[in-house]
Amino acid sequence: MSSTRCRERDSGDGTSPPAFGDGPLAGFLHAVGWLCVGLGHWFWVLPDSVRRVVSAIYSFFENSMPAPVLRVCGVFGVLAGLAFIYVGVYIV
Numbered sequence: 001m002s003s004t005r006c007r008e009r010d011s012g013d014g015t016s017p018p019a020f021g022d023g024p025l026a027g028f029l030h031a032v033g034w035l036c037v038g039l040g041h042w043f044w045v046l047p048d049s050v051r052r053v054v055s056a057i058y059s060f061f062e063n064s065m066p067a068p069v070l071r072v073c074g075v076f077g078v079l080a081g082l083a084f085i086y087v088g089v090y091i092v
Contacts, residue, residue, distance in 0.1 A: 043050050061070060
């Protein structure tokens with residue numbers, strides 16, 4: 001397996017997290033992880049309120065800009081994701 005991160009080469013798959021130590025980035029990622037856990041619980045426990053919030057966000061974007069601009073932004077987002085995958089940057 002060819003990989004640029006030694007932890008992935010050692011474990012044999014791409015599921016091992018990168019080593020960040022105890023620096024500020026590790027603390028930030030830890031906080032973001034707990035935020036995602038909280039959001040996951042919110043989705044699981046109160047799905048109706050989540051549906052209302054997501055619907056409000058969608059309606060805001062639909063009403064704030066014309067459809068062609070929104071589609072072009074979507075295409076650029078997909079192209080940026082493909083470029084990240086091509087160069088080996090994985091955003092999980």
